[in-house]
Amino acid sequence: MKLSSSGHVRKYASVNYLKNEPKKPDVKTAIPGPKTLALTEKLGKIQNTGAINFFVNYEKSIGNYIVDVDDNVLLDVFTQISSIPLGYNHPRFHDVMKNSQNLSHFINRPALGIFPSADWPDKLERALLSIAPKGLKHVTTMACGACSNEQAFKLMFTAYQRRKRGEPTEEEKESCVYNKEPGCPDLVILGFDGAFHGRSMGCLNVTHTKWIHKMDYPHMDWPCAAFPKLKYPLEENVEENKQEEARCLEDVRRKIDEYNARGKFVAGLIVEPIQGEGGDNSASADFFCQVQAICKEKGVFFHVDEVQTGGGSTGTIWQHEQWNLPHPPDVVTFSKKMLTGGFYATDELLPREAYRIFNTWMGDPTKVLLLEEMVKVIKDENLLSQVKVTGEYLRSNLNELQVNLDKLW
Template sequence: MDIDRGVARVSDYLARVTGLNDRYRAGAVHAYVPDALRDSERSLEELVEEHLPTSHAALSAASRSLFLSLPVAFDPSESVGPYLAAADRDATGQPYRFLDMGALIATQPFGENDPAVAAAILESLPFVTSRYAHSEYQTVLSLRLKAALNRIAPAGTPRHFVVNTGAEAVENAIKSVLLNRVMTSEDGDGGFIVSFEGAFHGRTLGSLAVTHRKKARLGFPTFDWPHILFPFEHLSAPKETVRREERSLKQLWDLLVSGRLPRADKSKDTYKREVDAIDEFLAAPDQDVTAFVQAQRAHLSPDVVRRSRRVAAVLVEPIQGEGGVRFASASFMRKLRLLTRIYDVPLVFDEVQTGWGMTGRLWAHELFGLPCPPDVVTWAKKAQNGVLFVSEELATFFQEEKKFNTTWEGDSVGMVRLLAVLDKLDLDCVQRTGERARRGLDAIARDYREIVKNVRGVGVMLAFDVVRADWSDALRDRAFRRGLILLPAGERAVRFYPRYDTEPSAIDEALAILRAAIDDLVGGRVATEPASAPKIRVGTLNIPLDTIELVDIAPAGFEAHKQEVLLVEQERYGAAVPYPPDVLRAGRRPLLQFPLETLEATAANPQAIGLAARDRVSGRLVGYVLGSALENHDEEGIGLDPRFGENNTFYLQAMAISPTVQNQIELQDLLLDALRGRAMAAGFEFLSALIEEQLRDSGPEWLRRAVILERIDNYLRSGIPFTYLQVQLTEPAGP
């Protein structure tokens, strides 16, 4: 009887799935959420409790569990395509649906309740009812998967090992290259792995050692391995891109020839000669890579070869996903491959997110036209498990019993899902889907040019930046209230990831909701003419500087003073300031005013420097300055800062003087001079800042020497001109 009921339920499910897909393909399924969610005066949590009570009850029942997620309980049985059904229903019994442009964190290549996947699951019920420990008990299914992986293995990495997650794939890649060095180096030292600034490779301890996003890594002790600059490409500034690439390659070369050991010869002439040879080789097509590599190796001294063996591998994402959807040029990647090959250092591509079609190529590193293939490729997400592809040379170490082992070697249900769609991949369809979405995002960027910037991407891996990091959450909140799910990346990036076969109508609907969400925040498009600057009210206090006490507020001390700091920020840049009517806001807060969370995050950085000016007479704070190392920030202009990646530049993120102070310039100069002294004492050589233009002209003499790198006439529609500037902190040398 139970089986009969189960069969009936399966039959009902298949009928519902078929009907849902027919409706979706006909353009009859849409985002549908309670209108009340748009009430921006109330918190989303409060509105979910009232208008999505089933979701609220489910989340509340699970509240003892440690998790952070979207505030909705989803119902996969009513989901279709990119439309995710909530557990909640309207008065007629219809499910509410959200339109997902996050592709379930890039894990889903195709739509929900794909008929091919549903049929495959039903046909594979024996593999679903019992989960086999494949490390000892291989099944027909697990062996089918292994055979199928032979067909899609990246060139140069024909051997593969199945694990459960992307982090496990990266962990095993780390183990394989370290063991390679242990087994083949004279000193038996596993050495270290070089990775890139901004990288995200997972949350296990080994993968954290090669992850260089401070929020993910902060507080966890792990290996002290170096990272180098990721030279993300700026199409609007090709010279700056080339300069970044040269710096990144030089940083890697220094590590290769030194092995991080003292007294290494890092001759610039030698470096230039080697890079020139690589450039010359790449400029001439159809040359013998093996012969070139052997010829270059012949120039390496035995000492350099010994030192370079301490570099176990170079690990890089072809596109940094979690780091902000950042791209490096094909030219850089080709040079990187040749340089690592010459020094016999394995090159590992982390394609956990980018692999299997997302970029319009089977593997994202195929976009680069590498002169020779990588040595290791990791894949997960759309694999529904984790997969490690390795070269024949590195595969040798997997044959040693139990050195590489995981109980499950993948989940059977995930294997079924992947096998069901392997032959469905259509790279031309991926390109068409991505092109439609990209055109729509480009149009939004043109219409809201002061808000949406730097639309970028390839295939369906698309993203754009918002003007300030704190605006990302506000925009995604407004989009969610209208039924659109967007996910963040990096500090300012918002991802836009359609499924490979997303219907054009769904893409158009997502773009329309995104436009509406922007309008919710800014109340219209960008004015064609800059508005006049707001008038700051005349101060009422002339505070003698000898009554000012400077208080350190970062990295320690911010907690005790944060409310006073926020009050100064609100007085100077808050809602009471008479801005033009169309000033950009996040809710009621003008975007020029930093939210407390942003200031707290900066103050918590170990390299932060913060000072506040306290009036001893009144006892209140009347001004403050705050910032940290340039590489910790992602504000407007930082992407083109010529010092980015040198780790010698202090970024002045926030500065405010209370408008109640009459002698603001004197107080401003006092704070800036004190900040300069603190920054120099901390080892910083330069200061960069995006500040009001008048501050450069009215500031201390040393600030007036600053070079203006970018000027923004009407920043955030405030009517105030801002400049991105940079200045050397020490006095310039004489003639």
Template sequence: MLEEANKYLFQNYGRFPYFFERGEGCYLFDENGKKYLDMLSGIAVNILGYNHPKLTKAICEQASKIIHISNLFYIRPQIEVAKILSENSFGGKVFFCNSGAEANEALIKLVRRYFYDKGENRYEIITFEGSFHGRTLATVTATAQPKYHEGFYPLVEGFKYAKFNDIQSVESLITEKTAAILIELVQGEGGVNPADKDFIKQLYNLCKEKGILFTVDEVQTGIGRTGKLFAYQHFDIEPDIVSLAKGLGGGVPIGAIIAKEEIAKSFIPGTHASTFGGNYLSTVAAKVVLEEVLSDGFLERVNKVGEYLKESLKVFGYPVKGLGLMVGVDLPKEISAKEVMKKSLEKGLILGTAGENTLRFVPPLIITEKEVDEAVRILKELL
């Protein structure tokens, strides 16, 4: 099968030679029946774990009725999910798409269209070094990491890169053409780097003062990952637009943006669309996910286990950082995070990496302290 994979698939992923057959809770099982504790959850996607009874039931029932019809018609679960997102955020309106890159692409287009409609020549967006916003040409340009730009020049005009957690760096880049700030409140691919609260307060106030839109990429941090439904809720701010994906569908592809109503008005028919966005299957899944995450005690549990995970990882003596169940451990140069990831797989533990040399832990949000103990026990054999 590996030979066929190499023959028929693009070779653009650094895949590990494993084939998984099924999952249950926080565990995956390969074709030989070997059990793996998953601390990566499909890169922060499978937030309810595997074979979650309510999610599985809802998907199967909907698949037997209608999977997709297009946005030429109203879709009841799409409206229901939009209502949940709006009422549990800042009361905005919702656009649905299929991925994080698509959500950020929509965000970028909406920013530009909003100022176009106002008759203002403002289109520049400031992002941050170490950020990651997607793989489309616009979102990879927004991603302030040169390694992702190589071979794709010329990039899209209108992006500037500030230093993360440095307000003076941002101030130096603002011009009369600055339209928005786009920021991850915990950088994911950049190394699980949380934003400083004082910096965010200064940045938010600066945006208000200058009439700049404050937009947040919540693709990885959203839907309970940090212990609140949205990471921005840790910072006592109210964004103008947020982007979502990953955990929103619990494994079913879906993306979204929430925008304040005044801004959302700029997307009139014909300005932006998505064939598959918000179809029956994806929004039925998203509704179950949101109901579970917003159920009594769920987010409190994420915070409790997240703190337990961070404390447990401090035993290795390396810097531990993150929010909720989005946690990173910075390893010294002599220990390769990628090598630790590879060896942990051999021992039945699935981890991620991020940044220069950071181990990334983004497990299903249903993980328990007992499973955290199991992960740490395996890591002790490697570190």
């Protein structure tokens, strides 16, 4: 079978992205190798090591290639957990570290919500607002993906209540301290089957992938709607996929109505543009536009979780930009390749009181320093268009493989 190829990809395939980047994998031992096994035993005396693949030599890892402690050179197509934005040891990141003007940021970690440095607003502007999803001009940094989603849920709950009752009453302020209504209302977030939004207690209510994340933990009764299971190749299953998406949209509608009718009001809906943990499932742009339309109709806030898809790997910084939504999402969360966690939000979702969305660090300025550089590198090296070309090449060859699968055996 002959795979189609593009001149552009061939040209780039022969050029190393970074100087000294290996040209190909080089596997010298079994994996895990002897050094990894010895280190796993050592670490195993301190903590659970069940998830460790291998120990890494981060000095030797370059660009797309990760090198383990046994000197095996591997092509890291998954970029760890979808979380390395520019490959290993990018020289521009080294420059950020070498710049003595950045030193105080590394030495003095601020509690950003209370004592930010003078350059913090400019840093947010350059690193995060310069690439903000269209229509969203507020951003707050957080530590990780799960805690960004948790804060986004709180934003949606508060805004939902604010719409309903305006300013909080004294009774609400007193009752909430003891987990009682009306201060703690019966509100829910709707998630999708196969979704992954993190492992914290709130996020687990909308995470529906594997038992290992959920078993033994008490749960809130939050709704879960069907997510499309599309048939491939898409071009050959247009009608069937349309029906599948219609079935799921109907389920979204039904779950919102059902929960609202039970007095468990649906304040928000969270969705991944491409389900990552759930198995690389996605849907058409039209599906997501319709989900947003249902949210608008039902007074439900629309939360797009771009923790896995954000940062450029789909050819746009945010995958949802490819949906051409008529309105911006109410909240977009990010982490992983963005190097810092956080969320973008609309005016309506912004908290009105201090300490509503708060923790000690509120993110880490040193990660934002690197993010600022990452944004520049993406622009300087035109990486988004390269992602599009390379992604199209990969996709078309995978399609061809799929069609010709029977000839391979």
